[in-house]
Amino acid sequence: MVWLPGVDEIPVSVALDDGKQIKITVCAVGDMTKEMAKCKEGDLIGLRGPFGTQYEWEKGQKLALLAGGYGSAPMYFVANEAIKDDCKVDVFVGARSKDHLLYLEELGSLEGVTLHVATDDGSEGFKGFNVQQLTELIGEGKKFDQFFACGPEGMLKAVSGLSSEHQIPSQLSLERYMKCGYGLCGNCTVDPLGIRLCIDGPVVHNDVCVKITEFGKYHRDDVGRKVEF
Numbered sequence: 107m108v109w110l111p112g113v114d115e116i117p118v119s120v121a122l123d124d125g126k127q128i129k130i131t132v133c134a135v136g137d138m139t140k141e142m143a144k145c146k147e148g149d150l151i152g153l154r155g156p157f158g159t160q161y162e163w164e165k166g167q168k169l170a171l172l173a174g175g176y177g178s179a180p181m182y183f184v185a186n187e188a189i190k191d192d193c194k195v196d197v198f199v200g201a202r203s204k205d206h207l208l209y210l211e212e213l214g215s216l217e218g219v220t221l222h223v224a225t226d227d228g229s230e231g232f233k234g235f236n237v238q239q240l241t242e243l244i245g246e247g248k249k250f251d252q253f254f255a256c257g258p259e260g261m262l263k264a265v266s267g268l269s270s271e272h273q274i275p276s277q278l279s280l281e282r283y284m285k286c287g288y289g290l291c292g293n294c295t296v297d298p299l300g301i302r303l304c305i306d307g308p309v310v311h312n313d314v315c316v317k318i319t320e321f322g323k324y325h326r327d328d329v330g331r332k333v334e335f
């Protein structure tokens with residue numbers, strides 16, 4: 107949880123942690139993130155955490171990582187760590203257009219990582235969704251042990267469907283409105299399971315995701331009102 111005194115506190119993923127520095131990547135979409143974008147070196151911010159679940163793999167696994175938008179940031183961290191465990195990693199970075207692609211250079215420079223790029227408008231890489239690229243590769247006989255995904259819920263839903271269809275386990279990072287971040291306020295619970303995504307998530311296994319009836323349909327705002335995707 108990242109805090110700017112006098113402004114707000116929001117959940118943000120870790121993009122890199124090498125024991126000396128923690129890196130985060132923020133998209134300036136609203137009050138807090140636009141204020142963060144104005145921060146200069148030396149300005150103070152508060153950090154609480156880390157909270158919640160993380161992606162898990164076994165040594166030497168073949169992993170497909172799907173990233174949409176700033177989802178590239180945590181996926182860069184995952185790729186970095188997974189290759190240390192001798193995993194073979196294919197990363198599928200997707201975005202609306204070329205200008206919204208993140209972490210391509212960093213991901214492309216990692217040994218053991220194969221990078222695939224997709225844009226909705228075809229301005230870079232494959233024209234279409236990154237999940238289509240993965241579907242095509244699987245159709246060509248490429249084998250994976252797990253899928254990991256972080257990005258818009260529509261993308262997560264598509265990965266969940268592919269995971270169920272091919273019976274390949276997946277772990278998906280679900281975003282809900284978070285306040286306390288450690289299980290007290292109940293703002294991040296999902297229907298009908300009532301699990302709190304700040305502690306039982308944000309990374310949720312697909313066998314649990316498929317039981318969340320609001321998955322891909324709606325989420326709740328800061329006062330618990332339903333907001334359709």
Ligand SMILES: Cc1cc2nc3c(=O)[nH]c(=O)nc-3n(C[C@H](O)[C@H](O)[C@H](O)COP(=O)(O)OP(=O)(O)OC[C@H]3O[C@@H](n4cnc5c(N)ncnc54)[C@H](O)[C@@H]3O)c2cc1C
Nearest residue numbers: 116117118119131132133136137138139281282283284308
């Ligand atoms: C687990 C998790 C990891 C995230 N990682 C990142 C990241 O690495 N980089 C990044 O840019 N963004 C990340 N986000 C989203 C980020 O928290 C919101 O974009 C941010 O809170 C927007 O705040 P704002 O005040 O600038 O915008 P606002 O105008 O207040 O909100 C814009 C939208 O952001 C969402 N939002 C606002 N406050 C929260 C909150 N407290 N909890 C959850 N969603 C909120 C709502 O959907 C809202 O409609 C993550 C969210 C979650 C739940």
Ligand code: FES
Nearest residue numbers: 285287291292304
């Ligand atoms: S954010 Fe408070 S319970 Fe999850």
